Amino acid sequence: MSQPSIRIVEVGPRDGLQNEQTLVPTRTKIELIDRLAATGLRTVEATAFVHPKWVPQMADATEVMAGLDPRPGVSYPVLVPNLQGLERALAAGAREVAVFTAASEAFNLKNTNASIADSLERFRPVLARAVEAGVAVRGYVSTVLGCPYQGDVPVADVVGVATALHEMGCYEVSLGDTIGVGTPRKAAALLVAVASQVPMAALAVHFHDTWGQALANILACVEAGVRVVDSSVAGLGGCPYARGATGNVATEDVVYMLDGLGLETGVDLEALAQVGGWISAELDRTSQSRAGRALLARAGSAG
Numbered sequence: 001m002s003q004p005s006i007r008i009v010e011v012g013p014r015d016g017l018q019n020e021q022t023l024v025p026t027r028t029k030i031e032l033i034d035r036l037a038a039t040g041l042r043t044v045e046a047t048a049f050v051h052p053k054w055v056p057q058m059a060d061a062t063e064v065m066a067g068l069d070p071r072p073g074v075s076y077p078v079l080v081p082n083l084q085g086l087e088r089a090l091a092a093g094a095r096e097v098a099v100f101t102a103a104s105e106a107f108n109l110k111n112t113n114a115s116i117a118d119s120l121e122r123f124r125p126v127l128a129r130a131v132e133a134g135v136a137v138r139g140y141v142s143t144v145l146g147c148p149y150q151g152d153v154p155v156a157d158v159v160g161v162a163t164a165l166h167e168m169g170c171y172e173v174s175l176g177d178t179i180g181v182g183t184p185r186k187a188a189a190l191l192v193a194v195a196s197q198v199p200m201a202a203l204a205v206h207f208h209d210t211w212g213q214a215l216a217n218i219l220a221c222v223e224a225g226v227r228v229v230d231s232s233v234a235g236l237g238g239c240p241y242a243r244g245a246t247g248n249v250a251t252e253d254v255v256y257m258l259d260g261l262g263l264e265t266g267v268d269l270e271a272l273a274q275v276g277g278w279i280s281a282e283l284d285r286t287s288q289s290r291a292g293r294a295l296l297a298r299a300g301s302a303g
């Protein structure tokens with residue numbers, strides 16, 4: 001089979017669940033990750049080694065990693081905010097980690113109790129230790145198209161932070177529209193601006209769908225050259241430190257759109273829709289994925 005031309009980074013088990021108010025059983029998190037990895041997704045973000053008091057839903061990070069049955073060819077990155085988080089992740093067997101900061105000072109302070117500069121300084125020993133341990137490091141920049149606290153975020157600020165992450169050794173930088181306020185022309189212009197400093201092949205886009213713009217933003221960014229897209233099965237998720245942030249764009253909707261564009265993702269959409277239906281039932285939530293719901297309805301009527 002030819003290599004997928006778009007890599008989907010499935011963030012449902014982490015970004016999708018982190019904001020759930022009811023604690024999701026560890027076994028459910030493990031099953032979700034395993035089910036997702038069986039659909040052809042090559043990157044399934046598994047959990048976060050953050051402060052349990054700040055994000056209680058991620059307190060079982062070590063137990064989640066211990067319960068995984070890793071599939072060949074699938075990576076299971078985990079979020080780490082600092083060296084302490086990295087050491088916890090390494091002890092739990094993580095082979096890829098993701099550091100995260102923001103383009104807005106106000107958001108970064110709320111989210112990680114640090115200024116942007118301080119968070120970047122925190123990452124230097126993380127990158128050094130990760131290289132020593134042979135562990136790949138991804139980077140996130142949050143609030144790239146708007147901040148819940150400061151409002152507009154200058155493009156130059158996003159470019160600066162993304163460049164700093166790439167220069168310190170992040171192999172990929174994901175541009176996060178944390179509150180989903182971006183619109184297609186702005187999103188593509190931002191991507192092109194960052195790509196003037198960071199190779200497009202090292203960039204990813206991460207759109208929350210709070211304003212219903214995520215798919216259109218992804219289309220505009222794919223047309224501008226991005227080839228890595230973050231998404232969340234069933235449209236789960238939202239950041240605990242971005243008031244009202246709803247879920248990420250639904251992975252099923254992204255895959256359906258990309259399939260229609262003839263862009264390979266390697267993902268079995270029917271199988272993915274089943275996972276979306278299963279986790280939505282487990283969480284007693286309605287899936288936010290239009291394509292997922294349509295596929296399940298069709299399967300149900302056919303069944």
Ligand SMILES: CC(C)(COP(=O)([O-])OP(=O)([O-])OC[C@H]1O[C@@H](n2cnc3c(N)ncnc32)[C@H](O)[C@@H]1OP(=O)([O-])[O-])[C@@H](O)C(=O)NCCC(=O)NCCSC(=O)C[C@@](C)(O)CC(=O)[O-]
Pocket residue numbers: 015018048049050051052054055079081082084085086088100111112113140141142143176177178206208238239240241
């Ligand atoms: C970063 C900190 C830890 C700073 O929190 P802090 O309080 O500044 O940390 P500290 O270094 O001052 O340490 C205070 C205590 O925390 C402990 N500690 C310190 N580090 C860790 C750790 N890694 N794991 C466990 N414990 C830790 C440390 O041991 C100490 O314990 P004590 O002495 O009080 O007993 C905290 O702010 C935090 O965990 N924040 C995480 C917030 C978060 O997870 N947000 C959601 C993820 S980001 C996101 O969703 C956006 C994204 C990525 O999806 C993209 C987008 O959509 O934009």
